[in-house]
Amino acid sequence: MSEALELGISAELAEKIREHGIEAYPYECCGALLGTDYEGLANDPNRESRKVSREIISLFPLVNRRDDSPRNRFAVTPDDVREAEKAASAQGLEVIGWYHSHPDHPAKPSDFDRDHAWPWYSYIIVSVHTGVPQDMTSWRLKDDRSGYLEEKISPMKASAAN
């Protein structure tokens, strides 16, 4: 993993995540981030000119499967994960991470988030206060699981895949 983590996303896709957060409020929304991890490419002719380490090309919104505590929990089943992977693969992409909302809570990962995460994935969190989206942040779990590194979100031009 490089020192400078930067996640590229178009304004349109960032808006779609916020809209999903509004739609689901006061419950948590969730979905998969489909894109390309440039760090993982064996041969990337544009490596020098890349401004971001990975880029979101499309979203795969999912249903929050937690029906016992959906205001402060979300869950995606292994079948959903496989569906997201299939959707990514069909577009020549990978599942590079996941997004979810924190209704009436800050856009920071909780210990519960950390216990249920893997490194490498980008975890976008959008805070939604009283139905209005606020901060959007992205995080990557540290290799030793001790905490998260914040990943800078960089606005990109919309990709042709959008």
Added chain:
Amino acid sequence: MSVKVMIPTPLRVYAGKRDSTEVSAATVGEALSGLTSQFAELRKHLYTEDGKLRAFVNVYLNDEDIRYLAKENTPTKDGDTISIIPSIAGGSSEMPIDF
């Protein structure tokens, strides 16, 4: 018995960037032990500190969830494939809200 273990994308960085590996194992538990012996850094992302599979880590033997078989004691045979699929979970605060 040779069993193929598919390594999920997020964990490949701890497995020499490989997408799968072959291990010799008679059960799913032995196969996972073989995997984490080959690639020790994988262990903490699959198991808790007290040696239990993390709750969000799901293991499939040829597409069958091992929770519905004999869990880690599920016997394997030559040519079987084991997949590791996460459930994705999280949330904003520590305690579930009942309402």
